[in-house]
Amino acid sequence: MLALYYFPGNASLLPHMMLREIGQEFELRLVDRGQNAQRSAEYLKLNPNGRIPVLVDGDLVLFETAAIALHLADKFPQAGLAPAVGTxxxxxxxxxxxxxxxxxxxxxxxxxxxxxxxxxxxxxxxxxxxxxxxxxxxxxxxxxxxxxxxxxxxxxxxxxxxxxxxxxxxxxxxxxxxxxxxxxxxxxxxxxxxxxxxxxxxxxxxxxxxx
Known part of the structure; x- marks a missing residue:
């Protein structure tokens, strides 16, 4: 299952909206910035930059908002969130x-x-x-x-x-x-x-x- 590490209103909002548009089952995992959780040892294993979001897709652990967005657009072309490749x-x-x-x-x-x-x-x-x-x-x-x-x-x-x-x-x-x-x-x-x-x-x- 896909899992999105997020904090309300942060850059994670983009992949979150995309996942809702896609209609794919996914899990939201809160990274509590109020507790500085983005700097925790556990989270830094996912994103050494200590920033939100991170997308986990099977064995793939992906950070950088735009990279996550492009990956989702490519992985779920039926959602129509990007035009066809090569056009x-x-x-x-x-x-x-x-x-x-x-x-x-x-x-x-x-x-x-x-x-x-x-x-x-x-x-x-x-x-x-x-x-x-x-x-x-x-x-x-x-x-x-x-x-x-x-x-x-x-x-x-x-x-x-x-x-x-x-x-x-x-x-x-x-x-x-x-x-x-x-x-x-x-x-x-x-x-x-x-x-x-x-x-x-x-x-x-x-x-x-x-x-």
């Missing part, structure tokens, strides 16, 4: 998955944990502010690329939309949250309406306001 649509899917994980998702690290980026704690607020400004520019670019399309790939829903939804949610505490951009808000609302997404949010105890 131009699949290349566009890769583009969005890599961009979203390498650009806004990575930038959020400086927004949420600015103290990790400074030697002097007094500089942390400036690091946070600069990260927020960079995130604003990133979401403006994503909005322009999305335009008036329904999904990132046009008329086709994919795991990339789930990833963008998660990132929009993460920005809910920013001075200018991503949801304030009309087309990003509309996409997030469409994702939120999906039964599998509702099931994942309910299972994690995530209540309104979602984003």
């Amino acid at each position: 131009a649509e699949r290349a566009e899917f890769y583009k969005w998955m890599i961009h979203l994980t390498n650009t806004p998702q990575a930038e959020y690290r400086a927004w949420f944990y600015p103290h990790e980026h400074v030697a002097d704690e007094a500089a942390a607020p400036a690091v946070k502010q600069a990260a927020g400004e960079r995130l604003n520019r990133m979401f403006d670019v994503i909005s322009k690329q999305l335009g008036d399309r329904t999904w990132l790939l046009g008329s086709r829903f994919s795991a990339a939309d789930l990833l963008l939804f998660m990132l929009i949610r993460w920005g809910r505490g920013m001075p200018r949250p991503p949801r304030s951009i009309p087309n990003l808000n509309a996409l997030a609302e469409r994702v939120l309406a999906r039964p599998a997404v509702q099931a994942a949010l309910d299972a994690e105890g995530l209540k309104a306001p979602i984003f």
Whole structure:
């Protein structure tokens, strides 16, 4: 059986939503960040980086959110969470998955944990502010690329939309949250309406306001 190590609202939300969309039986295993469980010796055997999530698929132990997402899309093609391999649509899917994980998702690290980026704690607020400004520019670019399309790939829903939804949610505490951009808000609302997404949010105890 598949097992997903998660913490509510963390990057594990993406594979969790995907597993619900796939409809495959899986087990949720809580990594209690409140108890620093992600740094426990047991968890570090699964992910030596001490970050969440981890997916266990038989003998395969996989960390890195985007890698888990791509594995699930490949393992369960019948779920339609990615276009067919070798197509131009699949290349566009890769583009969005890599961009979203390498650009806004990575930038959020400086927004949420600015103290990790400074030697002097007094500089942390400036690091946070600069990260927020960079995130604003990133979401403006994503909005322009999305335009008036329904999904990132046009008329086709994919795991990339789930990833963008998660990132929009993460920005809910920013001075200018991503949801304030009309087309990003509309996409997030469409994702939120999906039964599998509702099931994942309910299972994690995530209540309104979602984003």
